[in-house]
């Protein structure tokens with residue numbers, strides 16, 4: 466569980482916050498899964514929007530809360546928890562109803578969510594090319610600002626995660642965007658995960674059997690991003706496609722991924738241009 470120590474936190478005001486606070490962004494996949502869980506559990510929480518498009522996450526205030534510069538962040542009575550899957554586990558313990566981890570399966574859930582997190586940069590690469598219109602290389606001074614801001618420690622130790630984030634954006638800059646090879650790599654990385662999920666649905670309506678769990682919520686968000694980016698989920702994994710459509714029909718899920726119509730229109734125009742040039746996701750990945 467990544468709970469920050471007071472010395473990791475430079476924005477000291479959060480140590481005095483009472484109740485449940487979520488620092489998040491509407492269009493962030495990790496924020497969306499956290500909000501779905503808060504909603505399903507009926508938790509009262511205070512919202513702090515961190516605008517990723519305006520790069521508020523790289524400002525001193527937010528970097529002083531999460532030295533990784535990433536959303537979401539949960540603050541509960543002055544305790545600061547980062548990493549969305551750790552936030553989900555924390556919420557599960559604090560608000561056990563409705564249960565979203567089947568009895569006796571907490572370790573298995575933790576391992577499955579770690580595997581989900583391992584795919585996050587693959588998902589981000591796909592989204593930068595096919596989901597977010599206009600995502601691309603960032604100015605060099607932004608990386609420098611990110612490198613310099615915040616305490617640089619997590620749990621009191623120098624944090625290696627910042628280098629991973631810097632490497633992701635250095636790669637985007639070096640390729641002037643997301644290369645075909647990076648897309649193929651991402652789809653290759655996703656393949657065994659999708660096969661595993663498809664297999665799980667042979668045993669019940671949800672990924673861990675009879676009832677909805679944190680794994681369904683996390684994988685719903687990934688699936689939404691993949692389907693919207695042009696991945697043929699329903700054709701390649703029919704059970705997963707039907708499972709996704711079932712969750713997407715539920716208001717508690719759908720409202721968290723809803724996007725402003727102008728953004729949807731921009732993405733559709735971008736994808737139409739990509740298709741016309743033979744650069745759609747399915748074509749690039751050879752699906």
Ligand SMILES: N[C@@H](CCC(=O)N[C@@H](CS)C(=O)NCC(=O)O)C(=O)O
Pocket residue numbers: 493494495496517522534535536537547548549550582585
């Ligand atoms: N492993 C982290 C990943 C968090 C993450 O990458 N968050 C994205 C939004 S989904 C973000 O804050 N990106 C900001 C950026 O790349 O500048 C978690 O699960 O919380």
